[in-house]
Structure formats: C-alpha cells, structure tokens
Amino acid sequence: MAFLSHLINGVSLGSIYAIIALGYTMVYGIAKMLNFAHGDVIMVGSYVSFFAVAYWHMPPILGLPLAMIVCTVLGVVIERLAYKPLRRAASLAVLITAIGVSYFLQNAAQLLWTSNPKVFTSIVENTNFPLFDGSISISLIAIVTVAANIVIMAVLTWFTGNAKIGKAMRACSEDKGAAQLMGINVDFTVSVTFAIGAALAAVAGVLLCSMYPMLTPTTGAMPGIKAFTAAVFGGIGSIPGAMLGGICLGVIEILGKAYISTQLSDAIVFAVLIIILLVKPTGLLGRRIQEKV
Numbered sequence: 001m002a003f004l005s006h007l008i009n010g011v012s013l014g015s016i017y018a019i020i021a022l023g024y025t026m027v028y029g030i031a032k033m034l035n036f037a038h039g040d041v042i043m044v045g046s047y048v049s050f051f052a053v054a055y056w057h058m059p060p061i062l063g064l065p066l067a068m069i070v071c072t073v074l075g076v077v078i079e080r081l082a083y084k085p086l087r088r089a090a091s092l093a094v095l096i097t098a099i100g101v102s103y104f105l106q107n108a109a110q111l112l113w114t115s116n117p118k119v120f121t122s123i124v125e126n127t128n129f130p131l132f133d134g135s136i137s138i139s140l141i142a143i144v145t146v147a148a149n150i151v152i153m154a155v156l157t158w159f160t161g162n163a164k165i166g167k168a169m170r171a172c173s174e175d176k177g178a179a180q181l182m183g184i185n186v187d188f189t190v191s192v193t194f195a196i197g198a199a200l201a202a203v204a205g206v207l208l209c210s211m212y213p214m215l216t217p218t219t220g221a222m223p224g225i226k227a228f229t230a231a232v233f234g235g236i237g238s239i240p241g242a243m244l245g246g247i248c249l250g251v252i253e254i255l256g257k258a259y260i261s262t263q264l265s266d267a268i269v270f271a272v273l274i275i276i277l278l279v280k281p282t283g284l285l286g287r288r289i290q291e292k293v
Contacts, residue, residue, distance in 0.1 A: 005136040006258045007251060012142035012211065014250020015149035019204040020227030021234070021242035022156060023197030029237035030169045030193045032091075033083060036098040038201055039224015040105035041078075045071040045202030046120065046209045046219055047113060053121045060123045067202040075198025076191050083194075084187065102221075109217035117216050120209035145207045152200065153243045160239065165192055173237070222266075226253075229273050235283030244284055 020042065027035045048070045049063030058066070082101050086094050124144055128137040160166040168189045171179040180186050201220075208223060209215050226249060234245025252272055256265040276284065 002258075004132075006254050008136070008138050008142065010251030010254035011247055012139075012145050012250070013254060014230075014247035015145045016204050016208050016211070016246075017223065017227045017230045017249050018149050018243045018246025019152055019200055019207070020223060021231040021246045022152060022239060023200040023204075024228050024231040025234075025236050025239060025242040026156070026169075026193055026200075027197045028231070030173045031083070031190045033094050034098060034228070035078075035083075035194070035197070036095070036224070036228070037078060037082075037101035037105060038197065039220035039222075039227070040102050040109075041071050041074060041198050041201040042205035042208065042220030042224060043109060043215075043217060044074060044105065044205075046205035046215050047109065048202070049123075049206045050118055050120055050209070050215055054118075060121050064123055064203065064206050067206055068199045071198040071202035071205075072195045075194040075201075078198075079191055079194040084190075106217050106221070113217065115217060117214045120213040120215045122210035122213065123206055124210065139211075141207070141210050145211065148203065148207065149243060149246075152203070153239060156196075156239050165189065169193060226266075226269065229270065232283055233273050233276060235285040238283070238285045241283055241285035248284075 020038065023038055024035065027033055027038070045067035048067040049060075052058040052063040052066050053060050078101055082097050083094065086097060122141055124140050127140040129140070129143075130137045160169055168179065168184045169192070171182065171184055172186055172189050176186050179189075204223075204227075205220060209219065227246065230245035230249040231242050232245070233249060234241030234243070236242075249269055253265050253269050256268040260268060
C-alpha cells in the first residue's frame with residue numbers, strides 16, 4: 001500500500017511537471033527556442049494568485065484565472081522585448097538572453113516581495129479521500145492536478161490539429177519561411193505560442209503551490225528545470241511526450257525519495273534522463289528529423 005501511495009504522489013507531482021513541460025515543448029516546437037525564463041513565469045503566476053487571495057480577498061479559485069491573464073501578458077511582453085529581436089540570431093544568444101530574463105524576474109521578485117517565504121492558500125479545500133478501507137488516501141488537489149493535466153493535453157492536441165491558429169503553429173514548426181510565403185503571420189503565431197505557454201505556467205504554479213504551500217522568488221527555478229528535463233525525456237516538441245515525460249519524472253522522483261535517498265532523488269532523475277537519451281536520443285515519443293544538405 002505504501003508503494004501505491006508513493007505512486008499516487010508521483011503521478012500528481014508529475015502532472016505538474018507535465019503542464020510546465022507542455023509550455024516548454026510548445027515554445028520549442030514552434031519557435032525553436034529554449035525559454036529558460038518559463039520557470040520564473042510560474043513564480044510570477046503563483047505570487048499573483050497569492051496576493052489576490054491574501055490582500056485582495058478574492059476566493060482562491062479566482063486567483064487562477066487572474067494569474068493566467070497576468071502571465072499571458074508577461075509571456076507576450078517577454079517574447080516581444082527579449083526574443084523577437086533575436087529571431088535570426090544564433091541559438092547561443094537566445095539561450096543567454098533566456099537565462100538573463102530568468103535572473104531578472106527572480107531578482108525583481110526579491111525586490112518587490114522580499115525573499116521571505118509566504119504561505120500559499122490552496123485553490124481547493126484540503127480534503128483527503130480514503131482508498132482501500134482507509135489504508136491510503138488521495139488529496140483533492142492531487143485529483144484536480146491530474147485531471148487538469150489530462151484536459152490540458154487533450155485540448156492542446158485538438159487545438160494544434162484542428163484550430164486555424166493551431167495549424168499555423170504546426171506550419172511554422174515545419175518551416176517558418178514557407179509558412180510566411182503561404183500568408184501566415186509568423187510573428188503573431190510565435191506570440192500566441194508564448195502566450196499559451198505562459199498561461200500554462202500560471203496553472204502549473206498555482207497547482208504546485210497548492211500542493212506544496214511555500215512561495216519564494218525561486219519557487220519556479222527547480223520545477224522549471226525538471227519540467228524541461230521532462231520535455232526532453234518525452235521528446236521535446238511532442239505534446240503527448242511532454243505529458244508522458246512529466247509523469248515518468250514525477251514517479252521516478254517520488255520513488256527515489258521513498259526507497260533510495262531524499263538527497264539523491266534529483267541526481268537519480270537526471271541519471272535516468274541520461275540513460276534514456278543514450279538509448280533513444282530523441283526521447284520516448286520524439287521523432288528523428290532528417291536534414292537535407
């Protein structure tokens with residue numbers, strides 16, 4: 001029963017990683033950019049929800065849409081100011097810029113809100129449901145997190161396959177030059193992609209802090225790195241791969257803490273990633289792209 005309890009915790013934590021990874025994989029799949037500031041957008045969304053509840057006395061559930069709106073605007077602003085001028089620059093320049101944006105957001109949060117930890121109010125009641133005659137239990141926030149992950153993955157899969165802007169995203173992912181010749185506004189499409197990724201970051205941040213209710217300016221740093229690992233693990237650029245990679249990562253982390261070592265759990269996660277990439281360099285569901293020369 002203890003193993004099943006750990007498995008439930010791993011799936012719920014992995015679902016948060018999966019939602020963050022979906023934002024990573026959307027941006028990389030369409031814009032071919034590694035947005036390492038994504039984890040800090042998570043932190044901003046969590047702070048918006050926290051202040052909405054603690055200072056503006058809004059119901060906790062209403063803090064989520066407000067956080068999504070703020071993070072969506074922030075995502076578009078970051079893309080326009082930091083990444084759009086580097087659209088044709090070398091990938092190293094974009095990577096350094098992303099790291100700079102990440103540190104800027106963290107330090108701005110420390111100046112605005114201090115480094116003191118804040119206790120986050122969960123968006124749902126702290127309720128546990130007993131299973132197997134009460135031998136184990138599952139929390140309501142874990143159920144909400146897993147359900148949100150499934151719904152988001154399904155909606156994004158439908159969106160990219162059927163909606164007009166979703167098809168434009170797929171076209172930009174394949175060939176931006178050809179997509180522009182076909183009348184697609186590439187700049188607008190990339191901005192929409194960043195907006196969706198930032199909104200997903202807000203959802204992930206609120207769910208993460210609802211599950212682990214301590215909020216600091218560095219809250220999103222490690223989950224952001226692990227979610228990027230999950231995106232690579234599942235096959236970056238693949239929406240189902242991001243979900244699968246996130247859940248696998250969460251399960252590995254929780255089982256590693258439970259049965260091996262709490263100090264080595266992060267090392268175990270990254271070691272498993274290295275092994276997977278040695279066996280399958282494109283990730284679990286990634287596809288190899290043939291380059292013509």
